Amino acid sequence: MRMKYVLSEVLVGLWRNVTMTLAMIITMAVSLFMLGGSGLLYQKVGDMKDLYYENVQVSIFLKTDVNEQQRIDLETKLKADPMIKEVTYVNKDEAYKRFQQMYADAPDLVNAVKPDQLPESFRLTLVNPEQYKKIYDEYKTSEGIDTIVDQSKLLDKVFGVLSGFQNGALVIAIVMAVAALLLVANTIQVAAYSKRREVAVMKLVGASNWFIQAPFVLEAVVAGLIGSILGLVALIALKVLAAGSSMAALEGLITPISWSEILLTFPLMAAVGGLVSAVTAWVTLRFYLRV
């Protein structure tokens, strides 16, 4: 009977001030959506870092007038280097093939370039990709080397942008969370005010504190949970929309986010939504009802 009473009070409370309840739920949903998105992005960036840095290569381009001896000396030295896991030599023909592939949709450019004009190169896979600087310092003065290009520099830029997105989402999540928090506090105050007579009588006749507070706290928790469900729906919608739009072009670049990953974010969102609401409601009541 008491449970029934509490639950019916929760529903009545949510209906009584339905615009405020909606505002609370929507703010909560956006905040949790951003939080969930940021969490997913964080995971993705981690996955992608592992994947890409594993395959990152340092390319040493040779001068076009390099002679045979210089090239052999360099290759021997590279192969003996403990920092380098693998050395691949790319001659002019291979370089031209790669060039043709890379610019397949620009035939004019491909036709204008002859295999002879492309530099030979060594492609190095490092034991530890972060040791690029050492490789660079060691080989930059070697005979016959034109430039040393490190792919990880490019990756750093890509990941810089991605973690920028992630931080942005997190900041928005926090700002929205503060707004949601204030809305919860306000909603609870309004609810407590509209039930002030009941609360006064309950205090007078000795209803336990939890019994007085439970309907209010649960009201906030229910709103928080609905918000987290909407946040999840928004994440799902984003994945569906992204799969069918221009984002699909990035599919090869960014490892796709699986359904299970999205669903696994839900417990986090629900826990944050429910907990933040509950704590805010409880603290508000402590000040407002002084029970």
Next chain:
Amino acid sequence: MTKTYPKASRPSLDNVSVSIEKGEFVFFIGPSGSGKSTIIKLLLHEVTPNKGRVVVNGKDVTSMRSWKRPHFRRSIGCVFQDFRLLPNRTAYENVAFALEVIGKTKAVARRVVPEVLELVGLGGKEHRYPHELSGGEQQRVAVARAFVNRPLILLADEPTGNLDPDTSIEIMRLLDRINRTGTTVVMVTHDSNIVNQMRRRVIEIESGRIVRDQARGVYG
């Protein structure tokens, strides 16, 4: 025992010592601001004294933790000048509400509430809303609510303050009847008529001090 409210220039109750026996009927009288209502608040553990002790039902409640307060309150019934009924509930529901929020089942309420409404003389008016009842009847509902849990003590803070003399006397008869069941009644009032008629123990307070404590007293 002394109680000084924050920001007050003088104590609301200054070195007051009173002992009320089980089953007594006591009036606290005195002009407004004399500290009468503070007595009620101290007994309800709504405020705590700055000095001294408050013992209720043999238990020292002076330093009682606030989370123990709800349970403590169940042994005390309370009636006020402004009735404090819930306007959107009937007489029956108002009384039943007090039972249900302390965990009594609906079945218990169905058995006990009609009984206590009968006792206060509201038989047949259980399903009226407060606005359909007269002031005296509303106060009866409030008394029923205070008494339904069979408290050891009934506190009444100017219960007749909003009622005409005849109705006041009816309420007093009701409180007297409750007192005869063994319930201690502590009533704060400045209704001289009633005090003079009842001839019960009178404690007069002035500026926070007891100036008179008289068995079978009059208003003065």
